[in-house]
Amino acid sequence: MKELKERIVSDGRALEGGILKVDGFINHQIDSQLMMSIAREFVRRTEGVEYDKIVTIEASGIAPAILVAYLTGKPLVFVKKSVPSTMEGMVASEVFSFTKNRSYTVSASRKFIEGSRLLFIDDFLANGNAAMGVVDIAHKAQAEVVAMGFVIEKGFQCGRERLSSLGIPIESLAIIESLDDCKIVLR
């Protein structure tokens, strides 16, 4: 997606340790018009995929996901990152975050995803752990993630390889080839 790639190059910043800062337009301050273009591109790329609901993880997945949900007329379910006060009616999964170097629990109400075909939308694909957590939750609720869309993929990490082994189609709108020497190189 040309508009997004150009914006990453002009306004993104590569920091030490393979970190890409896009907090000026994607995940802290959001360019709402760019985000709608991103949502339209997700819709275009998943034409022909049949799904009932959009699913994402709070917090930075919600903006692209609600716009996709709006465009397609489908509901959005956002998976929570906190441990629910009661596990009654919940499905949960443990996710390890390399960025934060700790595990956290993702959870959702079973009734909102049970038996559904889900399109998973998120801002970043890195090692794929968060996405794997959502696939796990879906399985536990007899639901199925039928496709995944990421705004930005870190192509130098193992996320795509791990998720591909599950046989789920992946669409990334911008793929980062490298952040070596604090330089952004797009594929």
Next chain:
Amino acid sequence: MKELKERIVSDGRALEGGILKVDGFINHQIDSQLMMSIAREFVRRTEGVEYDKIVTIEASGIAPAILVAYLTGKPLVFVKKSVPSTMEGMVASEVFSFTKNRSYTVSASRKFIEGSRLLFIDDFLANGNAAMGVVDIAHKAQAEVVAMGFVIEKGFQCGRERLSSLGIPIESLAIIESLDDCKIVLR
């Protein structure tokens, strides 16, 4: 807002302790078409208010806020609930949550709000603590919250009174008069 009020009555649930569950259409599973109607109503009610950016708090404020941002062509800044790894360039405020009975820190990058006129959008107004935290952050960044919009206001709590003392106009799309005896009574 008639459509929202009817939905609260039909699909919301009042639980013990003044809790209103709207997780089937507002803050866990989201009815994307209703949420766009909500955003349009916020835009309608804030016509004539001049602002530069939309601001909200993660996570459940993001859906209505990004839609308002899209409709108005403005950027959205979402205030974070976690403590940033470094406070460099950040403004922060302590917020006490009665629902969770603990304090948490809200923070934002100074550069994204500095000097801006902000329209604050959130899903719930109860005691107003989260909103007060955002007003505090704005002050610290020489920014100003010029109006506030809430999807649902708990009219039996003190939020409106506290926020009104700041002289900031408040728009709530549905006001709950009472949840006594686990019955939803709208104003």
